Amino acid sequence: MFSLQCKQRPPNATSRANAIAGCASRAITGAVSGALLGLLCLSSFGCHTIGRITESKHTVAARRLSRQGLQAMRNGRWDQAEQLFGNALTVSQDDDRAHRGIAEAYWNRGDYDQAILHMEKAVELSGQEPRLVARLGEMYFITGRLDDAQQQGEIALAGDRESPQIWVLRGDCFQQRGNSREAMAAYHRALAIQPDLVAVKLKIADLYLESKQYDRLLATLDQFDPAADDSQMPTAVHMMRGIALRSLQRPELAVKHFAKAAEHDPNAAEPLLQIASIELSRGDAYAAHLAIERAAQRDQPLVQQTGWVDYMLSPQQVIALDPNRTGASSPLR
Structure with missing residues (x-):
């Protein structure tokens, strides 16, 4: 009886055993999968973190070089500035300040195409x-x-x-x-x-x-510091003031401002030709000749091309008008 009972086990015992084994197997498999997934996540997080750290280091290095380049640019050391900005871009192409700086360096040396390309990139990166x-x-x-x-x-x-x-x-x-x-x-x-x-x-x-609004022109020029030393006044201010005063029939004051313009810019012939024009209109051929002669010493081609050479006096005429003159001929004759 006993042996018979041992051979005939309850019909559900085997099923329960198999179920228990299956659950155990699935649990082990799940644990292993979870562990692998966790390792993958940690690995991925670590790679992204390392990437961000590396990117951050590059960004910091590029910005440091850009700051040094900016300082060199402000001090007029353009070659050094260009090199520093170039080094910054070697470290990181995403530094808008480096693109802006090297654009200004290229612009300073006349490479306009490259300057514009880098400035366009700087605009893009800066939003x-x-x-x-x-x-x-x-x-x-x-x-x-x-x-x-x-x-x-x-x-x-x-x-x-x-x-x-x-x-x-x-x-x-x-x-x-x-x-x-x-x-x-x-x-x-x-x-x-x-x-x-x-x-x-x-x-x-x-x-x-341009619009011949001479009163408004003079009012605008009066906005320049009236207490300032005339020697510090832009040459263009004296030129425009002279043109306005001449147009308003005030030739004496116009001549004074043209003379100041000529004094401020030792290479400019135009102020002297303006004086010559006023002197001719007042009938003083000798004073006009002197102004044209001085203008020719500064810009002889301009005097010839504009026809002012025709208003110069001959040596005999100069002597006749000014007995103290030596009679030396003009460089245009």
Whole structure:
């Protein structure tokens, strides 16, 4: 009886054993899979972390080199600056400051195409930072790409309406297109933001000169510091003031300003020819001759090409008008 019971085990015992074994197997398999998945996750996290650390080190190194390049550029050491910015880009191509810096270095040595390429990259990496966009627009403008320059100006203005640089770019584009009204408005907006912009005042004065608004021209020129030493005044201020005064029938004052312009720029012949023109209109052929002679010493081709040589006196005429003169002939004769 006993042996029979041993041979005839309960019908569900084997099933329970198999179920237990299956559960154990699945548990072991799951544990192994989980462990492998965990290892893979840790490995992946570690790789990303290492990558970020490496990228961060490169970024820091590139920015340090860019700062050194910027300092060299400010000190006028352009070759050193270009090398430092180039080293920064070797470390990381994603440093917008390095692209901007090397663009300025290329621009300084006249490689405009490379300068523009790097400035375009700087604009892209900076997320279209308005000042960089405006600088790119200036480069386009100077190289004759007026449409591109104006487009960049509008983009920059949409991001920053308080930058005088951007308003000046807008004014330059409109002036180039012959729209003096819009150009004038842009220049005045730039001055409202930064009143000491000498170059912008000169641009406004030049627009008034072109339109023959001489009273407004003189009022604009009066904005230059009246207490300042005349020797520090831009030559263009004296030239434009002289033209305005002459047009307003004040030749004596006009001659004084043309003389100051000639004194400030020892290579300029135009102020002297303006004086010669006034002297001829007043009937003083000898004073006109002296002015033309001095102009010829500075720029003989200009005097010849513009026909002023025909108004010079012969040696005999000079002696007749000025007995103290030696009679030496003009370099144009």
